[in-house]
Amino acid sequence: MSIMARFIIAYNSxxxxxxxxxDAIVEGAKSLKLDAVAVDAFDVKVEDLLAADAVGFGVPTFNYHPAKPILRLLDDLAGRDVKGKIAxxxxxxxxxGxxxxLVAERLRQMGFxxxxxxxxxxxxPTENELFGCSLLGKDVAMQLKNIKKTVSLDA
Ligand SMILES: Cc1cc2nc3c(=O)[nH]c(=O)nc-3n(C[C@H](O)[C@H](O)[C@H](O)COP(=O)(O)O)c2cc1C
Incomplete structure (x- = not known):
């Protein structure tokens, strides 16, 4: 089964x-009416990420490296068209930490x-840090709205 969401976060935790x-990022995005979901990276397929307008990666650090389930998704994304997709x-x-x-660097190299x-x-995370996360979710919603506006002006 594939997960259809405009903003999908794959996390490992x-x-x-x-x-x-x-969860805080999703809550922030939803507060601005963006269809958003956070899913355990083990349950996310590369097609779920490609079908979304924006993606998120929740990446704990283990043994000085990004968590393996996230690296697996990045490997699956290699060579796919992600240019300009928000992450x-x-x-x-x-x-x-x-x-x-490292994941952000790789995503930028891919074109995200x-x-x-x-x-x-x-x-x-403290309450304050979770608040910062919810603001990032709101930013995603606002960025997608801006892109939509540009598209409809051009049409
Ligand atoms: C086996 C193991 C290895 C870890 N290696 C690192 C590390 O190299 N660098 C680091 O900053 N934190 C490291 N940590 C700490 C975790 O990143 C930290 O506990 C984090 O809060 C885990 O997040 P999670 O609850 O979302 O999985 C390690 C933790 C464990 C259990």
Whole structure:
């Protein structure tokens, strides 16, 4: 079964920290009426990402690397047409936290438009940090609305 959403976040989360961030981003996007969903990366297929208008990657850092289920999705995306597709990247970490940065870099090389900021949170996100995540979700909704406006003006 494939997941149809305008904004889909694929996250990996072993203790729920990155998932909490993903949920806050979804809540922010939904508050501006964007159809948004956060799904465990194990259940996301590359076609789900390609069918969405915007994508998110929730990336905890393990052994100085981005979480493996996210890397698997990036490998599957290689060579596909993603030019200009909006992406957000975020994740919880403990001490080095390079996972989200490395993923954002790879996405940019593929042609994604990665929104700033790439949000990293040490272990469990605070209320304040979750608020920052919800703002990022709102940004995605606003960016998609701007793109739609441009398209309808051109038509
Ligand atoms: C086996 C293991 C390896 C880890 N390696 C790193 C690491 O290299 N760098 C880092 O910043 N955090 C590391 N962490 C900490 C996790 O990134 C941190 O616990 C994070 O909150 C996990 O997020 P999650 O609950 O979304 O899975 C590691 C944790 C575990 C259990």
């Amino acid at each position: 072993t203790t729920g920290n990155t998932k909490a961030m993903a 957000v990247v975020f994740g919880s970490y403990g001490w080095s 390079q996972g989200p940065v 438009t990665v929104l700033d900021p790439v949000i990293r949170v040490k272990y469990q």
